[in-house]
Amino acid sequence: MSFTNLYQPPSPPVVTTDPTEERYDINFAYPLHLSILQTAKVKLVPFIPSVHAVPFYTSATKTPDTMRFIPFTFHTINDFLVHAEGFRSKPDYLMFAIIDKLKLNQGGGIEEKDCVAGVLGLLGMSQAKRSVEFGPVIVLPEYQRTHVSTHAIAAAMRYILEVPALGGLGWRRVQWTANADNAASIRCAERMGMKMEASVLRWSYCLGEEKEGMDAPAERGGGKGRHSSLLAVCWDDWENGVRDHVTRLVERR
Template structure:
């Protein structure tokens, strides 16, 4: 079968990405939302973060992370310190707009401007923002900046394949499961099979509309409970 015949049968060598040029890398910046502000991570956030993380008395939020739990502010500060100037991963503190307190950490990582791919990771949400509008809006702000502000083509999510809540969160947020990399890494002396998820630029308009509809104040009752699920808007 010749090249022309193969091409006529469905472009087996890949679609041309017309006009593509490498994108800029994300910078240390503030991303503002209605319920949350993402700002460059600083050691000044440590007291708030330690107080927020201390609400997880059983330490369950650290089970699948490569660090933690932290027994003191100084231990947390020792971890946060070197992260402040890092550009990949690029770390943010999630600040609750209602309290002005930092309640979590998140980052961009595996930043690939040449191919327009970027991952969200180090999702270190305290109990004060888990399963909340704050956490969902934080993800929305990062996605929006990646696709619209930077013009990236692909946005990734990876997690331990045993981490059921993270797997469910990825699906809820609109990521597509792509497969599991077996024995990918060793974390805290234990094997980690890594589940890969992604969303791509052509999917973003539909996902964006769903996020924006879900985040509207009238989708929440007086106690802050959602009236409709995020998935219901897609």
């Protein structure tokens, strides 16, 4: 039997930050419960480039430390828009903008675009496995060491792990993959009740030449690579203490 392969790489996406009257299609395959995707201090909303891209990119690229351990690089805002479109094109991925409700509720003409505190992504939502990975989780410099990280991650955990009767999806697992050298990211996940499952996943990401990492030979694609640490929280952890732990963290911050 003969066969053929007609695969063609997709054309580069057309992306823009121009305002539009058209509704932005988030192309997401799962129910989106905005009521649980928030706390008293932050809310997670689908990332809409015409609203959120410029404020996020402008702040995220002010200092190199913000993107130091993120495995991709943005040389221009168009690079970031292409990455965001890559998220949108996959129905099992979704990128949220983290909105600081405390600032938004001040009034005085403050709009949502003025209150972007970071982004939080959902990677590889799997109905079959009832699991998801959080990433990237990027809190902008002016919001670091505030309530934002705790509240945003807590809201996302509730959305995935809480049972449907309480507004969640009732899934079984949330995982978090951090650069093995990123102690702050690992501490953040552990503080939210996640458990270390693998301290070193070797050569888990390919990186560009400009990133910190291990050199890869040309015959392996060149560039750099990194090891990762894998942490997770599961439904039984959630129901046996992590839910209460996360609630206390949110109430304190």
